[in-house]
Amino acid sequence: MNITDPITIALTKGRILKETLPLLAKVGIEPSEDLDASRKLIVPTTITNVHLVILRGSDVPTYVKHGAADIGIAGKDMLLEFGGEGIYEPLDLGIARCRLMTAGPRVSQTAQAPRRRIRVATKFLNIARAHYAGKGIHADLIKLYGSMELAPLMG
Known part of the structure; x- marks a missing residue:
């Protein structure tokens, strides 16, 4: 250059x-x-x-x-x-902060305990996959593009 x-x-x-x-x-x-x-x-x-x-x-x-x-x-x-591999990230600018959250129906702890598989609707498949794998949870991931808050209500 x-x-x-x-x-x-x-x-x-x-x-x-x-x-x-x-x-x-x-x-x-x-x-x-x-x-x-x-x-x-x-x-x-x-x-x-x-x-x-x-x-x-x-x-x-x-x-x-x-x-x-x-x-x-x-x-x-x-x-x-979306592919940060091979990209140098020199600093966090401290702008536009956001959080990724998980939401689901309320279930008692005893009912949840034997469950080994969960379904997760997300537009961030790679982030969700890494998150749940890191916690030892097998998640069936469903790709959505919007209305995430509706997914748990609809099952």
């Missing part, structure tokens, strides 16, 4: 983007147009050879891993779920 080569920064849409822009502004990198008014996915910045690419969080690690972006800012959940 040459010093005059363009630098592409992949950013995650939504809340992470809103919390990332002030951090970039502190180092002089600002979009040269209003992101709320623009529908562009590749946005020039106030620095000539630096541009931003606005992506889904799950795509940021892939763009960086395959060289389509030089650096990226994504949630830790996205790195763990």
